[in-house]
Amino acid sequence: MNIKTVDWKRGRMRIVDQTRLPEELVYIECRAPEDVHDALRRLAVRGAPAIGIAAAMGVVLGARRSKAADAAGLMRDVRKAARYIGTARPTAVNLFWALRRMLETAERHRAGGPRALTRLLEREALAILEEDNAVCRGIGRHGAALLRDGDAVLTHCNAGGLATARYGTALAVVYAAHEGGKRIRVYTDETRPLLQGARLTAWELARAGIDTTLICDNMAAKVMGEGRITCVITGADRIAANGDTANKIGTYGLAHLARAHRVPFYIAAPLSTIDPATASGRGIPIEERDPDEVRTFAGRRIAPRRVRVYNPAFDVTPARLISGIITEVGVLRPPYRRSIAAALRRDRR
Numbered sequence: 001m002n003i004k005t006v007d008w009k010r011g012r013m014r015i016v017d018q019t020r021l022p023e024e025l026v027y028i029e030c031r032a033p034e035d036v037h038d039a040l041r042r043l044a045v046r047g048a049p050a051i052g053i054a055a056a057m058g059v060v061l062g063a064r065r066s067k068a069a070d071a072a073g074l075m076r077d078v079r080k081a082a083r084y085i086g087t088a089r090p091t092a093v094n095l096f097w098a099l100r101r102m103l104e105t106a107e108r109h110r111a112g113g114p115r116a117l118t119r120l121l122e123r124e125a126l127a128i129l130e131e132d133n134a135v136c137r138g139i140g141r142h143g144a145a146l147l148r149d150g151d152a153v154l155t156h157c158n159a160g161g162l163a164t165a166r167y168g169t170a171l172a173v174v175y176a177a178h179e180g181g182k183r184i185r186v187y188t189d190e191t192r193p194l195l196q197g198a199r200l201t202a203w204e205l206a207r208a209g210i211d212t213t214l215i216c217d218n219m220a221a222k223v224m225g226e227g228r229i230t231c232v233i234t235g236a237d238r239i240a241a242n243g244d245t246a247n248k249i250g251t252y253g254l255a256h257l258a259r260a261h262r263v264p265f266y267i268a269a270p271l272s273t274i275d276p277a278t279a280s281g282r283g284i285p286i287e288e289r290d291p292d293e294v295r296t297f298a299g300r301r302i303a304p305r306r307v308r309v310y311n312p313a314f315d316v317t318p319a320r321l322i323s324g325i326i327t328e329v330g331v332l333r334p335p336y337r338r339s340i341a342a343a344l345r346r347d348r349r
Contacts, residue, residue: 005052005162006045008126011064015056018042018162029055033062033081040088040095043194047163048237048273049132052094056125058085060104063118074114078106078121079098090285091246091314093275098128122150129165135270136167138328141232143173143268144180146324146331150232152185154220157248158200159235159268169268171204172235173326179212185211187229190260191248192217193293193311217250224261230344232258233326236269243319243336244281246270249312255321264323271327271347276342289313 003025007014013030019042020026028044030036036058039045041052045054062081068074081101089095093130109117148151153174160171170176177184188204191197198214204210214337215223223229232254238246245251245267258265278284293311303309325339329346332339 048092048094048163052098054332056098132165137327140172140176143326147177154187158196170248231264252315253319287313
């Protein structure tokens, strides 16, 4: 995608405001950690890799706004910014991975003084951004090998360029196959309640010239039953050590449907989305969001004002339903505890 979802310009973070798509392509600037926190909370920037990049840049904004005269004071302000940004969303592990990386960088270089440390933090945030581009290309390359000419992919929510710096995770597989000359069709489900599939994925794929069909969430079983789907590929917000995967609400149901119809179900995600400290999906915190996201639609109320609402933003797909996890180092296969541990060991070398 020829759009930079998250970028750094003249000491400010510049993002696509995804709440305005598909009607308007609007960029907004974040100048302080509070702006980054707000952008994350209201989903102006979203998708696990993009969340991590934005968090890293938010730490830099905190450092740049600091009035500290020495490194110790700057470190206090950097930690404060990281703690605050870390409260924005609980599920996507890339948020905490990026904040931890920024704080570790600050600790290693704190002897250099405030100005030098701020420059180093900016350099580290930009490195996270550039690494994301390379990682997503790797995911696309490994995933494209799983697709044949003429395949039809069902995807959920948005795991494209809008969820990363530029290229995507699940959609990186589609883009790479398309660039390789394969004719790939994509079925995009709408992804209630915030319609990231309809608003974002369909927009992104149409813009890229990919053959795209939008369906309602409750049409997935019929589409699979008619033999229209070759495989399902989704992104991930956190992958536990055993392969259990948290992704946008509705993913768990799609995985069961895929198993029932003997359709391969793949997760596409960078190694940074794996949380080895979480043993299984039972330990993944699930964000619950504003009930009015369900009670309203396009600004109009569609349910009684006082009706109770349960609005988890994510669900967890058990590893046993996942055919493979597509990463930048290859496709991980069951048993996931073993293949994930091996991939993480290779990545540390």
